[in-house]
Amino acid sequence: MKNIKGSLLLLLTAIIWGTAFVSQKLGMNYIEPFTFGASRFLLGALTLIPVILIFDKANSKKKGSEKSINSSFKNRDLIVGGILCGCALFFGASFQQFGIVHTTAGKAGFITALYMVLVPIIGMFMGRKTDLFTWLGVVIAVIGLYLLSIKEGFSMGKGDAIVLIGTVFWALHIIIVDRFVNKVDGVKLSCIQFLTAGTLSLIASFIAEEPKISEIIDCAGPILYSAVLSVGVAYTLQIIGQKYTNPTLASIIMSLESVFSAISGALYLKESMLAREIFGCILVFIAVIIAQINPKEIINAIKNREKAVE
């Protein structure tokens, strides 16, 4: 029963993240990308503060008077990790935001999901082993991307290409998070990364754009959605949901994000896709799922079940 509850929470997370692509696209009617990023991440970091307080309280109740290493912000790993994550997040989100202006929310969602395929490849350069599944996933992903984005004359849509560059930074982001998340408190790490990404966006927006407060207020709807729901609420749901779900299932459910971005794009923005683009989306999705599958884990699960039956 707990498993189902966790899965449902993760599904809700995927829905919120998927629909956030629509609000990211709508926001571009009001303000420019860096301004949007700055307001989104700074506000998002703020919404995480009550979450941190609540989690802290729950933890201190659980552990009683035991003092944990992660209990405060005065932790070197937390600060360094948060700033590194924030930098990756800034580049990933900014490229995505610039690209989404020139493409549809649905396509941006599927191209972003490719980070799941990129993570093991980048991991390979850092000495991690890859398996056959990874390369199968890569091949399917490339074919899917070809169908989704390559136009006549072997050229790629401008928006798609920019979103794809952002995907590399999303993959880097996952790798950095992975390295730090076991050492520090996840929500606090997240809060610092959002503050960092927000500050960098703010600086970039003052250099490259002319942020006006009145225009940011006009954009309140999309900003609030992608800050409060996508950053604050969805992040918390993810953490709670992941506690009750096994990691492979969790990441597969969260890859549904791309599917929801296409659905919400079609519903709210009346986006439509060609048959070959839809086929490309399906291939990308299959590739993402294949990349999540860990053969050893499955074999172990089967063995355990057999043992249980015996």
Added chain:
Amino acid sequence: MKDFIDKIKDILYDGTEYILMIAIIAAVALVINWRLDGLFAMNADNSDKQVALDNGSIVDDYNEYVKNTEDETPKEEETEDNEEVKETENVVINVTIPSGALPNQIANILVSKGLVESKSEFIDKVVEMGVEKKLKSGTFKIAKGSSLEEIVNIISK
């Protein structure tokens, strides 16, 4: 017990940071709220000036705009059946859109010219027609009383 007090101290220590942050945000929010009208007015002034440079003096343009908004609307309603075509053809408004303007800024200009009733109405139409990226800059002649679709078509041509 000692650890417990330490814990409370920790929370208080962290708490002051949060309270400071929240206080700053609240202050900023208050100032924004307080100055909101001023900011909007400034925007409207700017867009009027840009148009005025094309048309002549600012005052004339503004007076014309006030007259239009005051006089035309009731007249149009009264003589809707007979002279609707004449009325709408008579009043053509020059709208200048700076390059790189986002739909929201264009909506601001159109509202200040009295061509569109609300900003969100215009933006919704633009999104519905899928022409967010096709809106052009330059000076457009738009007849008063044009429908939303007509206006969007003129600007995205």
